[in-house]
Amino acid sequence: MKARVTVMLKNGVLDPQGEAIRHALGTLGFAGVTGVRQGKVIELELAATDRAAAEAEVGQMCEKLLANTVIESWKVEIL
Amino acid sequence: MKARVTVMLKNGVLDPQGEAIRHALGTLGFAGVTGVRQGKVIELELAATDRAAAEAEVGQMCEKLLANTVIESWKVEIL
Numbered sequence: 001m002k003a004r005v006t007v008m009l010k011n012g013v014l015d016p017q018g019e020a021i022r023h024a025l026g027t028l029g030f031a032g033v034t035g036v037r038q039g040k041v042i043e044l045e046l047a048a049t050d051r052a053a054a055e056a057e058v059g060q061m062c063e064k065l066l067a068n069t070v071i072e073s074w075k076v077e078i079l
Numbered sequence: 080m081k082a083r084v085t086v087m088l089k090n091g092v093l094d095p096q097g098e099a100i101r102h103a104l105g106t107l108g109f110a111g112v113t114g115v116r117q118g119k120v121i122e123l124e125l126a127a128t129d130r131a132a133a134e135a136e137v138g139q140m141c142e143k144l145l146a147n148t149v150i151e152s153w154k155v156e157i158l
Contacts (some may be wrong), residue, residue, distance in 0.1 A: 006120055008096065018121070028140075030139075030140055035118055038120070039119070040117060041118045043117075045114035057111070
């Protein structure tokens with residue numbers, strides 16, 4: 001079973017990487033970009049076969065390791 | 080209009096970050112994780128209003144800046 005975790009900075013948290021991308025896109029001539037946020041995506045290959053159990057386990061992984069929950073939010077999709 | 084770009088290492092390209100996450104999950108007691116790949120997600124806020132034109136423009140951004148197309152693949156979703 002495959003799971004995809006998306007980790008993004010919470011709204012209101014400064015995102016210097018995103019800001020750097022926005023600026024670089026501007027200098028390359030892409031004028032219509034008004035905001036950029038960068039995050040991480042983590043694809044997990046799981047041995048589990050139960051969908052609900054897998055989703056719960058990946059949630060625990062996010063809380064314990066994959067996301068810094070003070071400044072980041074996470075989302076799990078089971079594929 | 081919002082667009083989401085997902086950039087992942089191509090299959091066959093070594094992913095040391097993913098491997099480090101897999102190892103760390105193992106030491107935390109998550110035994111059933113057989114593989115991990117890490118990538119980037121970039122959310123763009125666009126001034127464009129035409130969906131197809133926006134998708135084409137974001138594709139150009141990926142080719143020119145957001146992805147290293149030698150080792151990374153990219154995917155655009157217009158939200």
